[in-house]
Structures are given as structure tokens and as C-alpha cells.
Amino acid sequence: MPFETAVVRAAPAGYATPLLAIAVARGGAPPSLGELDTGTGGALARLFEAGDFSGKRDETAVIYPGGPAARVLLVGMGKAEEVTPAGLRRAAALAGKRARSLGVPNAAFHLPAEARGGVSVATAAQMIAEGLAQGVWQYTEMKRPPEERRPVLERVELLLADQSEAAVAGHRIGAALGAGQTLARSIQVLPGNVCTPSYVAGAAQELATRHGFEITGRDRAEIAREKLGGLLAVAQGSAEEPRFIALEYHGADGAPVVLVGKGVTFDTGGISIKPAQNMEDMKYDMSGAAAVLGTFEVLGRLKPPVHVVGLIPSTENMPSGTAIKPGDVITSHLGKTIEVINTDAEGRLILCDALSWARRYHPACVLDIATLTGAIVVALGHTAAGIMGTDDALIEEVRAAGERSGERVWPLPLWDEYRDLMKSEIADVKNSGGRPAGSISAGWFLREFVEGYPWAHLDIAGTAYTDREDPTRVKGPTGMGVRLFSEFVLARAGNGKQGGAKGVDGKSVKGER
Ligand code: BES
Ligand code: MN
Ligand code: ZN
Numbered sequence: 001m002p003f004e005t006a007v008v009r010a011a012p013a014g015y016a017t018p019l020l021a022i023a024v025a026r027g028g029a030p031p032s033l034g035e036l037d038t039g040t041g042g043a044l045a046r047l048f049e050a051g052d053f054s055g056k057r058d059e060t061a062v063i064y065p066g067g068p069a070a071r072v073l074l075v076g077m078g079k080a081e082e083v084t085p086a087g088l089r090r091a092a093a094l095a096g097k098r099a100r101s102l103g104v105p106n107a108a109f110h111l112p113a114e115a116r117g118g119v120s121v122a123t124a125a126q127m128i129a130e131g132l133a134q135g136v137w138q139y140t141e142m143k144r145p146p147e148e149r150r151p152v153l154e155r156v157e158l159l160l161a162d163q164s165e166a167a168v169a170g171h172r173i174g175a176a177l178g179a180g181q182t183l184a185r186s187i188q189v190l191p192g193n194v195c196t197p198s199y200v201a202g203a204a205q206e207l208a209t210r211h212g213f214e215i216t217g218r219d220r221a222e223i224a225r226e227k228l229g230g231l232l233a234v235a236q237g238s239a240e241e242p243r244f245i246a247l248e249y250h251g252a253d254g255a256p257v258v259l260v261g262k263g264v265t266f267d268t269g270g271i272s273i274k275p276a277q278n279m280e281d282m283k284y285d286m287s288g289a290a291a292v293l294g295t296f297e298v299l300g301r302l303k304p305p306v307h308v309v310g311l312i313p314s315t316e317n318m319p320s321g322t323a324i325k326p327g328d329v330i331t332s333h334l335g336k337t338i339e340v341i342n343t344d345a346e347g348r349l350i351l352c353d354a355l356s357w358a359r360r361y362h363p364a365c366v367l368d369i370a371t372l373t374g375a376i377v378v379a380l381g382h383t384a385a386g387i388m389g390t391d392d393a394l395i396e397e398v399r400a401a402g403e404r405s406g407e408r409v410w411p412l413p414l415w416d417e418y419r420d421l422m423k424s425e426i427a428d429v430k431n432s433g434g435r436p437a438g439s440i441s442a443g444w445f446l447r448e449f450v451e452g453y454p455w456a457h458l459d460i461a462g463t464a465y466t467d468r469e470d471p472t473r474v475k476g477p478t479g480m481g482v483r484l485f486s487e488f489v490l491a492r493a494g495n496g497k498q499g500g501a502k503g504v505d506g507k508s509v510k511g512e513r
Helices: 031-039 043-049 085-102 121-136 165-188 197-211 220-225 229-235 279-302 347-361 375-380 392-405 416-422 438-447 482-494
Strands: 004-007 020-024 060-063 072-076 106-111 155-160 214-218 243-250 257-261 263-267 307-317 329-331 337-339 365-370 385-389 409-411 455-459
Touching: 004 121, 004 165, 020 085, 031 043, 043 060, 043 072, 060 085, 072 085, 085 106, 085 121, 106 121, 121 155, 121 165, 155 165, 165 197, 165 279, 165 482, 197 214, 197 243, 197 263, 197 279, 197 307, 220 229, 229 307, 229 329, 229 347, 243 279, 243 347, 257 279, 257 347, 257 482, 263 279, 263 347, 279 307, 279 365, 279 482, 307 347, 347 365, 347 438, 365 482, 375 385, 375 438, 385 392, 385 438, 392 409, 392 455, 392 482, 416 438, 438 455
Parallel strands: 004 155, 020 072, 020 106, 106 155, 257 307, 257 365, 263 307, 365 455, 385 409
Antiparallel strands: 060 072, 214 243, 243 307, 329 337, 385 455
């Protein structure tokens, strides 16, 4: 059952719900909760007075006040003047996570006016919707259901102090981003025997049908006919059919934003095979593709005035009697020849063809997103994605969208000095430059195939999935890239760079955060 949130015009006092979550800043019980507290016989005040709860960040307390709200869940956000959009998202995620584990079928979330800090109502509503969707996510479909089935949290109602149109507009954006992130995660989490390239194509087709996007999905024969030589080379070792997927959302005229996502549904490394340790995580090697699909879910829901194309090259990377071998020379879609030094550097081989294919759209810009290098984990850990590109203004625009979305990116340099790492003795370029500057040399490889548009590349190998459980995160897929790409395209829709100057439902996307 899909999870949903909605803005409801109601005060928290007297609101009947199995669980009422309240985000509170540090200090005493918020005065605006006085009426609620009277209704609960002063339980809230006693909780604060006892010192059992003070509103520190990530602090939670559950009370059973015996009123219309069966449970009240308090979630701390830290000092009121330091409440930020990211802090609100975090508190909502934590509330969602707790509500889910308490086993309630529905809940309400209230943000007292005092606890909003300087954040606008629209942004607060967006952040809460995003956070709730992020926090409640779980994947249990492949487990046998427990004998005693607990209800699954299906709906959370937002009780905001200010029930203005801005709140409804902000919530609509947040709910869409949350749904996009959920879609991405639910595809990412699938194992390689389920999520094959044809499965990815099926998911894209489902989106296209539901939202009215244009779509093409090319099979192995068509990939060969179109001379997508890199994708064909990686796919030649696999019994699974590859796909080259193109999605198009035409919300405005003018040059499109093209999003390219790496869709390797399982990366064994090929003949340059990976060690067995953690190889199961390589089911996540299609996370770039999932980010693009999740962004299209957002586009389909919000219908912003912007033109966006999504390109997904998808294949497995397998060792076999027909697989590419180290030393093989292949010809890319652009016509440049590539010496395959390492068959495990397969992502760049499929992305370079998509980057050349993108030229036919005369893009306003191209952003690619990929779990591309282990080296980016060494450089930035699991906190930020790496970004590289040909255009400083574009990189800054993506970086800013990353900050707003809470999906951070940090730049690495593509200086000319690094280009030599990818020089080949026999071909135009080689696909591996060895260990030094591994993420940058991968970026340089891609750059060799970028012609005629501003371009940026996001390396999400460290951020696409997590093996750590924390107050707001769940082990497994993160949906990294969906919120970032959505903020990016919504900002472009809002500022008229793409022809449409209207913004999304009257909400200024550039507005105060
Ligand atoms: N899919 C991997 C990158 C990766 C590593 C993703 C760790 C997630 C976690 C990619 O295809 C790969 O194997 N890259 C190689 C490149 C090398 C052979 C030049 C790497 O990073 O080791
Ligand atoms: Mn690889
Ligand atoms: Zn890979």
C-alpha cells in the first residue's frame, strides 16, 4: 500500500489519532500546546518539568495521555533559532521511523509555530512531507509475512499552525519528492535476478504510461544497429538482454535538461572480476538509473514547466566466454576507440555512449549520475557525492540544489594535468588510469565524450546506499539524486531558464528556505 501525507485543517488539541507526533525545539513545552496539554491533564508539562525530555536534536519521548490522541510522540530539534529546513526534514524522518515501529496505521504530525525557526510555512511543509516519506520507508516484500500482522503506516496528516495555501503548495512538492525517492529506493533494493535491464525498462514504461511521457526502449539488436559500442561491449558477456532507455517529459519548449543514469543491474567486474566480499552490494550499481526514474516520478506528479530527457543505458556486467577482455579495443558511439584495460571500469563505457547520444537533443545541459568509482568513497566517504564537469556555473547550480535537498555534492577538479591518465598506446583513450585520482580519471574519461553542451557528472558510489542505521536512515538504498535533481529542475522551471517563468503552483522555488 502506498504511503501518503496530507495537510489537514485542524488543531492538535482534540485531534483523534493513534499517534500525534510533535516537533519541538529546545526549552519548555511550547505555549501554543497549552490547550492540547490541558486536554491531556498536563502530561506534556510534567514531562518537561521532570527533565525527561528537553527537545535536544533526535531526542524522542512517547506518552499515553489518554485523550483523543492515543499516543503523543515528541521529537526534539535542538535550539529554536537554529531550526533549519534540514532539521525539520530530519525530525519528520525520525517521527516517521518511530511511528512505523510503533505499528500505527496512521498518524498526525504537528509543527508548533514556535518551533519553525525562520523557515517559511511552504518550506516547512515540504520538508515534513519529504522527511516522513524518507523515515517510513522499508522493504519487506521478499520476507514471509509474520503470523501476527501489524498494521503498516499508510497515512500521516500534517497539522500545521498556519494552514495557508503556501503550506498546501509546499506539501505538494515535498510529497512528490518523497514519492520519487521512494520509487527510486524500491527499484534499487531489488536483487539482480529481479531487477534486470528489461525490468528497469518495464519500470520506465510504467512511469511513462502513468504520467504520459514519451519513451523508447532499445534492445540488443537496436543497440547494435545504433552503434552504441560501449553499451554493446559491456552487455556482450551477459545472457540478459541490455536496454537503452530514453524518457522525455515535455513540460515546456526549448532545450532540455538531459539526465543520464548508470543502469548496471549487477556488476561482477566481468573478466576483471571483483572479490566476493560485499559483491552483493553491486546490485546497487543501477542507482543512477533509479535516481533518473525517481525524478521522472516527481516530474509526472508536479508537471513543472520544464523540458527533461532521461537516458538510461542498462546492462549486467558478467564474465563469460563472450565477455570483453582486458586489452580489447572497442568503438564508442561517438567513434572514438577505447582500450579496455579493466572490464570492471564498465560504467564509463555505457555512460559515454549515452553522453554522445544526448547531442541529438541539443541539451541546455547534461547531468549524469552513477555509482562510478570506489575512489569517491575514499575521497568523500558516505556524506557527499563527487561532482565534476565542464561548466563552473552549472556545477555551482547543482551544488546549491544539493544543499537545498540535503543530498550534498562536492567538486573535484578536472584539470588538464589529469587527462594524461587516460591516454592509450593503441586506442584514442583507455578506460582505466589505475588507482591515483580514480574518480577524476573516470570523470576525464567521460569528458572525452562530451561535445556541445554544459555537462556535470555526479559520482554517487558512496551515497547511493548505506549499511548504517541511524535516527533518520534505514539500512539499504537511499534514493540519492532524486531530491537533488528535482530541486535542480524545479529551480530551472521557476526562473524561466527553460521558457516557463511561472514556477510550480505559484510557489517561488528560489524563495526563502
Ligand atoms: N560499480 C563500481 C564502483 C563502485 C564501487 C560502486 C564501490 C559502489 C561501491 C564500478 O563499476 C567499478 O568497478 N569501478 C572501479 C574502476 C576501476 C576498475 C578503474 C573501481 O572503482 O574500482
Ligand atoms: Mn565495475
Ligand atoms: Zn559498476
